[in-house]
Amino acid sequence: MNAVHPASTGVDVEGGAGFRVTLDGSGASFPVARGESILGAGRRAGYWLPFECGWGSCGRCRATLVDGELVSMFPDAPAIEARDERRRRFLMCQSTPASDVVIKATKVDMAPPDERPVVDHRGTLTHVRQLGPAIAEFTFDLAPVEGVSTVAHFRPGQYAVLELEPGLRRCYSMANLPGSGHVQFIAKRYEGRPGSNRLFDLALGTTIPLELPYGDMWLRDRDRPALLIAGGTGISAILSLLRSISRDPRWSTRPVHVLYGAATFDELVCWDELQALTREMPTANVHGALVTADASWEGTRGFVTETLAGLLDTDPGHDWSPAAGVVYLAGPPPMVRAVQDVLATGGIQLDRIHVDSFG
Numbered sequence: 001m002n003a004v005h006p007a008s009t010g011v012d013v014e015g016g017a018g019f020r021v022t023l024d025g026s027g028a029s030f031p032v033a034r035g036e037s038i039l040g041a042g043r044r045a046g047y048w049l050p051f052e053c054g055w056g057s058c059g060r061c062r063a064t065l066v067d068g069e070l071v072s073m074f075p076d077a078p079a080i081e082a083r084d085e086r087r088r089r090f091l092m093c094q095s096t097p098a099s100d101v102v103i104k105a106t107k108v109d110m111a112p113p114d115e116r117p118v119v120d121h122r123g124t125l126t127h128v129r130q131l132g133p134a135i136a137e138f139t140f141d142l143a144p145v146e147g148v149s150t151v152a153h154f155r156p157g158q159y160a161v162l163e164l165e166p167g168l169r170r171c172y173s174m175a176n177l178p179g180s181g182h183v184q185f186i187a188k189r190y191e192g193r194p195g196s197n198r199l200f201d202l203a204l205g206t207t208i209p210l211e212l213p214y215g216d217m218w219l220r221d222r223d224r225p226a227l228l229i230a231g232g233t234g235i236s237a238i239l240s241l242l243r244s245i246s247r248d249p250r251w252s253t254r255p256v257h258v259l260y261g262a263a264t265f266d267e268l269v270c271w272d273e274l275q276a277l278t279r280e281m282p283t284a285n286v287h288g289a290l291v292t293a294d295a296s297w298e299g300t301r302g303f304v305t306e307t308l309a310g311l312l313d314t315d316p317g318h319d320w321s322p323a324a325g326v327v328y329l330a331g332p333p334p335m336v337r338a339v340q341d342v343l344a345t346g347g348i349q350l351d352r353i354h355v356d357s358f359g
């Protein structure tokens with residue numbers, strides 16, 4: 001029998017020793033613990049199956065179930081298509097075996113891709129800094145491996161998948177710079193929702209699994225002007241990019257514009273740091289947009305899209321040229337879509353836009 005069950009069908013994924021995945025064609029096989037994703041188990045066994053986002057949005061890890069039973073850990077994942085079930089296709093990043101299985105993947109590599117050499121870390125929550133009413137910065141120290149201290153390797157702009165409790169996995173973008181023994185995330189608590197509340201409720205000293213790095217929104221084309229656009233906690237990824245740019249002398253003569261939108265000034269977290277960083281750079285500017293602002297606010301009133309439209313409109317071919325620049329964009333999906341529409345209207349080519357959408 002071949003089947004992919006949604007987690008809600010009651011197929012038991014708890015307890016027990018786990019199952020074996022055999023790769024059709026090669027005969028290679030590896031163990032998968034109960035509740036573990038096939039993608040992660042393969043990686044830990046040295047089999048690098050195709051992947052990109054690591055959480056269910058891109059579809060790169062789609063494979064075919066040849067024999068056995070699987071459970072989908074995220075039945076509503078954006079990349080799942082209606083015809084997948086009929087074709088016995090499934091997402092390896094969000095599926096765990098419910099029996100020994102044989103699967104057919106499009107490709108198997110024995111080494112990680114250069115741009116995403118994902119590592120399975122364990123991180124201990126050591127510090128929480130409140131930044132706004134429901135927004136905080138979380139610092140996790142990475143556990144040493146076999147007594148040797150661990151360094152976080154990622155590119156500014158990338159994200160991690162945090163396993164906040166067994167089966168509760170959420171993505172958060174690194175706000176700090178790579179190369180240290182810790183990672184920092186800026187996150188918002190959403191009333192009544194599971195992932196963000198679990199993150200905010202973690203006690204100091206709690207250790208959780210973290211996989212990183214994922215994501216394709218890292219700096220390219222250092223010889224081109226850059227436009228960094230953040231909505232809400234999208235500032236986490238954008239702050240990491242700006243911190244990296246501010247330390248790199250190659251950026252000292254390139255125009256850099258940071259556009260940052262939030263609902264209120266209290267939620268415009270890290271505004272002082274953004275201003276300080278851009279003040280140090282002769283060719284950088286930061287523009288804020290608030291939906292609700294008091295009389296003292298000197299930036300845009302409204303959405304970040306209005307700031308963007310103004311910038312594209314008033315500066316053509318001068319400091320920021322739509323045809324010449326590269327855009328880095330991070331935030332919630334509605335904000336990302338609205339910004340993409342403005343960029344399209346401004347004639348900015350898709351291959352100049354690098355996006356980190358929160359869903």
Ligand SMILES: Cc1cc2nc3c(=O)[nH]c(=O)nc-3n(C[C@H](O)[C@H](O)[C@H](O)COP(=O)(O)OP(=O)(O)OC[C@H]3O[C@@H](n4cnc5c(N)ncnc54)[C@H](O)[C@@H]3O)c2cc1C
Binds near residue numbers: 074169170
């Ligand atoms: C690439 C990326 C980067 C992000 N960076 C940040 C950040 O820096 N700061 C921040 O505050 N938020 C970030 N988010 C959003 C964050 O991951 C959560 O979606 C957010 O905290 C709300 O989660 P929730 O459970 O509280 O709310 P809910 O509304 O319950 O969360 C639903 C969302 O969680 C995700 N999800 C659901 N099930 C799964 C699963 N099994 N595996 C993985 N994801 C799942 C989906 O995106 C879904 O839309 C990012 C999201 C993505 C995709």
Ligand code: FES
Binds near residue numbers: 053059062079
């Ligand atoms: S890696 Fe993107 S959907 Fe699985």
